[in-house]
Amino acid sequence: xxxxxxxxxxxxxxxxxxxxxxxxxxxxxxxxxxxxxxxxxxxxxxxxxxxxxxxxxxxxxxxxxxxxxxxxxxxxxxxxxxxxxx
Amino acid sequence: xxxxxxxxxxxxxxxxxxxxxxxxxxxxxxxxxxxxxxxxxxxxxxxxxxxxxxxxxxxxxxxxxxxxxxxxxxxxxxxxxxxxxxxxxxxxxxxxxxxxxxxxxxxxxxxxxxxxxxxxxxxxxxxxxxxxxxxxxxxxxxxxxxxxxxxxxxxxxxxxxxxxxxxxxxxxxxxxxxxxxxxxxxxxxxxxxxxxxxxxxxxxxxxxxxxxxxxxxxxxxxxxxxxxxxxxxxxxxxxxxxxxxxxxxxxxxxxxxxxxxxxxxxxxxxxxxxxxxxxxxxxxxxxxxxxxxxxxxxxxxxxxxxxxxxxxxxxxxxxxxxxxxxxxxxxxxxxxxxxxxxxxxxxxxxxxxxxxxxxxxxxxxxxxxxxxxxxxxxxxxxxxx
Numbered sequence: 001x002x003x004x005x006x007x008x009x010x011x012x013x014x015x016x017x018x019x020x021x022x023x024x025x026x027x028x029x030x031x032x033x034x035x036x037x038x039x040x041x042x043x044x045x046x047x048x049x050x051x052x053x054x055x056x057x058x059x060x061x062x063x064x065x066x067x068x069x070x071x072x073x074x075x076x077x078x079x080x081x082x083x084x085x086x
Numbered sequence: 087x088x089x090x091x092x093x094x095x096x097x098x099x100x101x102x103x104x105x106x107x108x109x110x111x112x113x114x115x116x117x118x119x120x121x122x123x124x125x126x127x128x129x130x131x132x133x134x135x136x137x138x139x140x141x142x143x144x145x146x147x148x149x150x151x152x153x154x155x156x157x158x159x160x161x162x163x164x165x166x167x168x169x170x171x172x173x174x175x176x177x178x179x180x181x182x183x184x185x186x187x188x189x190x191x192x193x194x195x196x197x198x199x200x201x202x203x204x205x206x207x208x209x210x211x212x213x214x215x216x217x218x219x220x221x222x223x224x225x226x227x228x229x230x231x232x233x234x235x236x237x238x239x240x241x242x243x244x245x246x247x248x249x250x251x252x253x254x255x256x257x258x259x260x261x262x263x264x265x266x267x268x269x270x271x272x273x274x275x276x277x278x279x280x281x282x283x284x285x286x287x288x289x290x291x292x293x294x295x296x297x298x299x300x301x302x303x304x305x306x307x308x309x310x311x312x313x314x315x316x317x318x319x320x321x322x323x324x325x326x327x328x329x330x331x332x333x334x335x336x337x338x339x340x341x342x343x344x345x346x347x348x349x350x351x352x353x354x355x356x357x358x359x360x361x362x363x364x365x366x367x368x369x370x371x372x373x374x375x376x377x378x379x380x381x382x383x384x385x386x387x388x389x390x391x392x393x394x395x396x397x398x399x400x401x402x403x404x405x406x407x408x409x410x411x412x413x414x415x416x417x418x419x420x421x422x423x424x425x426x427x428x429x430x431x432x433x434x435x436x437x438x439x440x441x442x443x444x445x446x447x448x449x450x451x452x453x454x455x456x457x458x459x460x461x462x463x464x465x466x467x468x469x470x471x
Contacts, residue, residue: 008154011171039171043155046189047177054154081154 344398435461
């Protein structure tokens with residue numbers, strides 16, 4: 001599947017806005033993303049494996065709050081930086 | 087005077103400035119008369135603390151977070167010319183799914199370890215956690231037992247017991263004579279000491295006041311704002327607390343409230359505490375208004391440092407150069423510092439984004455930068471050999 005990278009995280013991806021990764025779940029996909037771009041996962045997910053408060057993750061157009069969400073090869077994952085103040 | 091563990095420095099000074107919207111440096115000329123501000127680094131990041139390593143005089147660590155993203159540490163090994171993000175910033179241990187574990191919101195405080203432990207650093211986080219790196223800040227692990235200890239977790243309290251920006255572990259101090267002798271403080275949660283390299287800690291809150299009506303023997307009620315050790319006499323500590331200014335002369339374990347000698351109209355509440363690097367009787371505070379609903383601004387809108395030159399027996403106002411009326415500043419606990427010149431330079435960063443400097447130990451003050459974002463921290467560094 002493809003993970004869409006928000007601008008706030010493109011310092012990790014050499015400014016790439018999309019990254020193709022493999023994984024049967026959201027957790028596996030984020031692990032694969034971190035393997036390719038070390039450090040990026042911890043900015044998205046806490047050490048307790050919860051999605052950070054001002055981050056939202058959508059698979060296609062459905063929001064998921066659990067990293068066990070299943071993925072298929074055709075899916076697009078969107079990492080979105082939600083409003084967090086001025 | 088005893089030999090100082092902070093030798094006299096000379097020449098140009100670099101100020102490392104953390105703000106709510108990025109990091110900056112201010113570099114002086116050799117005489118500390120003119121200053122040049124850098125472009126922003128990591129613009130938009132919340133920079134809590136930027137600290138240079140005095141052991142190699144080229145490594146710098148920067149504690150960062152953003153509104154959206156998790157916390158991280160940036161690291162420079164060339165005095166801030168270039169930066170890389172570290173691979174493993176401070177993070178609490180993962181707990182089983184049936185339990186509710188803690189997550190580091192941000193790293194708040196950075197302290198280089200002892201001179202005999204090159205490349206080792208300590209970090210304090212929000213919520214309160216103590217961490218150590220042994221590879222120059224690249225990777226971090228929980229240090230000691232306190233992060234998961236039931237007694238310490240009780241003393242740390244909940245998020246509602248901490249500061250508005252989150253409860254914090256701060257003021258990590260290493261005795262320059264002994265790397266196993268450590269202090270740290272928590273807002274809230276008191277002051278703590280280890281003499282065995284963190285294997286055990288004991289509380290150090292005797293003599294400290296707490297908010298009226300609460301029990302001072304309950305550690306969680308203690309809110310030390312900033313604790314500093316005297317480099318010229320490591321047996322002396324000073325503390326700016328939520329409830330006053332204190333001094334502790336070891337081996338005593340009872341703090342003495344020296345803030346009672348401040349002018350009554352000003353009071354003895356503030357955030358920062360600075361100790362003279364070469365004279366343990368001299369220390370500075372920057373008081374704030376703690377009346378009624380705690381405005382936390384300069385009392386009466388008239389900013390001033392206060393200095394004691396006799397270990398707290400008396401205090402002298404130092405406001406020459408500061409605006410007199412209508413200056414409603416707050417100076418946060420990491421935003422006042424000193425250099426180690428013979429005539430010590432003092433530096434104050436304000437919540438309104440100004441840096442004020444004194445080249446004569448507080449006698450006169452000059453604004454050396456303005457229009458920066460809200461300033462969280464200021465540290466003085468000397469790079470190179």
